[in-house]
Each structure stands twice: as structure tokens, then as C-alpha cells.
Amino acid sequence: MVGGVWGAAVDLLLGGGCAGCGVPGVTLCDGCRGLLSRMAPFRAWPDPPPHGLAPPTAAAPYGDQIRQLVIAHKENARYPLARPLGAALATAVRAALGEYRGVWLVPVPSAPATVRQRGHDPLRRISRAAARALRAHGIDARIAPALRLVRRPDDQAGLSAERRTANLAGAFGLRSRWAEPLTDQPIIVVDDVITTGSTLAEACRALESRGIPVLGCAVVAATVRRLPSGS
Structure with a gap:
């Protein structure tokens, strides 16, 4: 609470506004919060779904205020947004888990150069917030930074679904020390946004190629134009 009050005070002094809608004085207004x-979690299969993608669940459509919140946290380092975005991710994880009361959250890895450029690892920050929210609901949630970038793929912007899949093939690998702890455990791969699903599918492949089945994927938001009808 103190952190939230302090963040609001700093925003007000510096002329900041809600990251979602721009209303002045707060990082996140009551309306955007x-x-x-x-938001009700929903199954967020891309169309077409990439091979190997475990069932994906999203907390919200990726548009309007949600898009602004994700970008503000990721690119503008508005750290207080990690908690509400993490809570949203936690709702998607809970829907993906079903009856399980424990889970390992495996974040999609970011390139070290990208993390240095941004000054933080936004997905790791959101994942930690999600784990705390899940534990508050009685779910034994832990973070497993089990994946690493084996090679850096080209920029994904503007690529078709097929080219994204080819671009990411073999990009992720499993950190060997995580092979045993994750064996026979409920695994949810997490990311902030799903578009074509190629990144999440590659993360699933990296785990399952080492004998670690993935229960599902969970994201904060799914790109609206990729939402299947009737899902």
C-alpha cells in the first residue's frame, strides 16, 4: 500500500498519468484496474495454431487499455504495473490449472541484450507477481527460469505465422539443472501476450523434447484479431 501511495505521489508530481487511459495523477486508475x-479468462487458440502449442489461456483481449498497460510496463519500466498485470496472469493460470493446487510457472526467456536495454525483465517481474497472487489463493506456485535462449531469432515484427515459427525453431533450450525438478510436475508456460503462438510453441517444444510435458500456457492478453470465434 505504501508503495502504491508513493507511486501515485511521484506520478502526480512529475505529471504522470494512468498507463491505460491517461487520466492524470495515478499509475493505474480505478477504471483500468x-x-x-x-476479465474472464478464455481459451486463446491462434488461427492457425502452431504445432506443439499446449492449450493457451488468456486473461484479456489485447487491445485498448490492456495493450497500453502491457507496453507501459515492458517498454517504459512502469514497475507498479507488474502487480495488477501479474494478478491478471494469475487468473489465466488458475483457469489453465483446473484442479491442480500446485504449479511451476516457466516464463518465456528474453534475450539478455533486450533485458539490458529495457533495464529490467518485465515477464519475470509479472511472473513473480502472478506467483504471489496464486499463493494467496492457496496454490503452491513457483517460478522456474528453466529456459534459455540458445540462439537469438530475427525480429518477429511483420512476419507471418509460418515465418515466425521457422524463425523461432530451435531458439530455446532447457537449463539442465531444471530437468529433474520439473519432471512429473504441473507446468504452465507463461508470457505477456500471445499473437501467433509461435513463441509459446517453441517454449513448449524445448521442455517436451527433454521429457517434460506442458499442461498449458497462460498469458495476460491475446491479440484480438487471433481470437477464434466461439471460444
């Missing part, structure tokens, strides 16, 4: 908390 409520928008995040009211």
Missing part, C-alpha cells in the same frame, strides 16, 4: 480484474 477494474477492467483488468473483471
